[in-house]
Amino acid sequence: MRFRRYALLLAVLLTSLFLLTVQTRGGGPTRATDLVALAITPVQILLANAHRGALSAWHTFTDWKTVRSENMALRADNERLRVQSLQVRETDQENSRLRRLLALRDRMPLATLTGEIIGREGGGWARSLTVNRGRADGVAQQMPVIVPEGLVGRVAQVRSGASIVQLLNDPTSTVGAVVQRTRTLGLVEGEPGGGVRFKFMARDGAGVAPGDLIVTSGLGTLFPKGIPVGRVTAIEDKGSALFHFAVLAPAVDAARVEEVLLLTGQPAQDVAGLFTPDG
Amino acid sequence: MRLSLLLMAFGGSLAQSSVVPSWSVGGVSPDLPLILTALIALRRGPEAGCLVGFAAGLLQDATGGGLLGVQALSRALAGFAMGLLPGRLWVGHPLVQIPGLVLLTVAEGLVRFGLLQLFHFPASIGELLVHVILPQALYNGFLGAACVLAVELAHTLRGRHTWI
Numbered sequence: 001m002r003f004r005r006y007a008l009l010l011a012v013l014l015t016s017l018f019l020l021t022v023q024t025r026g027g028g029p030t031r032a033t034d035l036v037a038l039a040i041t042p043v044q045i046l047l048a049n050a051h052r053g054a055l056s057a058w059h060t061f062t063d064w065k066t067v068r069s070e071n072m073a074l075r076a077d078n079e080r081l082r083v084q085s086l087q088v089r090e091t092d093q094e095n096s097r098l099r100r101l102l103a104l105r106d107r108m109p110l111a112t113l114t115g116e117i118i119g120r121e122g123g124g125w126a127r128s129l130t131v132n133r134g135r136a137d138g139v140a141q142q143m144p145v146i147v148p149e150g151l152v153g154r155v156a157q158v159r160s161g162a163s164i165v166q167l168l169n170d171p172t173s174t175v176g177a178v179v180q181r182t183r184t185l186g187l188v189e190g191e192p193g194g195g196v197r198f199k200f201m202a203r204d205g206a207g208v209a210p211g212d213l214i215v216t217s218g219l220g221t222l223f224p225k226g227i228p229v230g231r232v233t234a235i236e237d238k239g240s241a242l243f244h245f246a247v248l249a250p251a252v253d254a255a256r257v258e259e260v261l262l263l264t265g266q267p268a269q270d271v272a273g274l275f276t277p278d279g
Numbered sequence: 280m281r282l283s284l285l286l287m288a289f290g291g292s293l294a295q296s297s298v299v300p301s302w303s304v305g306g307v308s309p310d311l312p313l314i315l316t317a318l319i320a321l322r323r324g325p326e327a328g329c330l331v332g333f334a335a336g337l338l339q340d341a342t343g344g345g346l347l348g349v350q351a352l353s354r355a356l357a358g359f360a361m362g363l364l365p366g367r368l369w370v371g372h373p374l375v376q377i378p379g380l381v382l383l384t385v386a387e388g389l390v391r392f393g394l395l396q397l398f399h400f401p402a403s404i405g406e407l408l409v410h411v412i413l414p415q416a417l418y419n420g421f422l423g424a425a426c427v428l429a430v431e432l433a434h435t436l437r438g439r440h441t442w443i
Contacts, residue, residue: 012355020347051298
């Protein structure tokens with residue numbers, strides 16, 4: 001066994017030395033190396049190609065992974081920034097609304113209570129808002145509800161923690177009003193279709209024209225005088241009828257109201273100068 | 280089994296000229312055929328080590344364009360010597376195998392240098408040691424450690440079936 005081992009070593013050594021000797025004697029191993037090269041060159045090419053292919057695939061994979069993760073991160077960033085932007089815009093708008101409401105409250109020479117809208121009813125049968133102020137806050141029926149642009153409506157129902165505000169365009173709503181420019185008296189009524197109209201007596205000198213501002217008349221006991229209600233957009237002339245109607249664009253877009261002031265006091269003075277009916 | 284050993288030697292030698300250059304660090308590449316020779320010699324004895332070393336070295340000589348027989352001889356000696364170690368040293372432990380591989384690389388380099396000296400090789404041993412042999416020996420040590428771990432893992436996965 002040991003002899004065989006050393007015999008093998010000797011054979012290998014002799015072969016190597018023979019090869020070396022042949023080369024140095026000028027014979028050269030050209031033919032032998034050519035034969036070896038013939039056998040191994042295709043395999044070398046194959047290995048090199050496989051290696052290049054594997055490297056290329058690996059680089060493609062790592063690039064794809066990088067791009068994919070970057071894409072995902074950018075998408076997440078984009079989504080987050082969009083949400084943030086919306087939040088900022090929302091906060092900005094809310095801030096602006098609250099500032100105007102606060103300014104109105106400060107200017108208002110009567111007791112007020114701020115409220116937030118927590119519900120809406122917009123069907124043809126009734127149009128109302130639910131405010132988060134109720135009996136416990138001292139809210140009573142028929143209290144006027146306003147925003148910086150003008151009149152929203154009146155409190156129709158009071159519950160323990162909330163109140164229902166009847167909107168101006170509710171079909172059963174009626175508010176005593178006057179044309180600010182000519183002092184023509186009339187009634188602002190809601191319509192089943194959602195519009196608001198000003199009903200006035202058609203007599204000589206009853207000057208109502210498109211663009212006129214209609215404000216509360218203050219003649220009843222419910223609303224202070226001078227709260228903007230709407231602006232005339234058209235006159236419906238009924239010929240010889242006793243009453244004519246003017247179509248109004250409400251001063252307040254009830255669909256966009258989010259915070260309101262509830263008037264808890266009843267002054268007899270004109271508050272028209274405190275409002276900004278056109279926004 | 281002998282065929283598989285020769286195929287490994289063949290594959291290792293060809294990989295050395297095609298794949299291994301891309302593993303170079305600071306201009307130093309590992310010597311994959313020598314690592315294979317050493318690992319096979321440790322596990323299969325001096326005959327296998329000698330044959331695989333000879334075959335791998337011969338192929339490297341042929342592909343490298345140098346003197347045919349130099350690496351065949353030095354690697355055959357290295358494989359034979361490495362194959363004699365089991366029984367004398369606790370070669371089953373990586374802490375023996377890795378330094379052993381480093382030393383073997385150095386020894387193989389010295390043998391090769393000695394052989395080339397017979398043919399008037401111009402470089403000095405100092406330069407070769409500093410720039411070629413020692414860096415490659417260290418690289419071989421690290422790569423050898425990885426190979427040993429891979430072989431152990433393969434054995435574990437294949438239910439301790441010996442394939443080297």
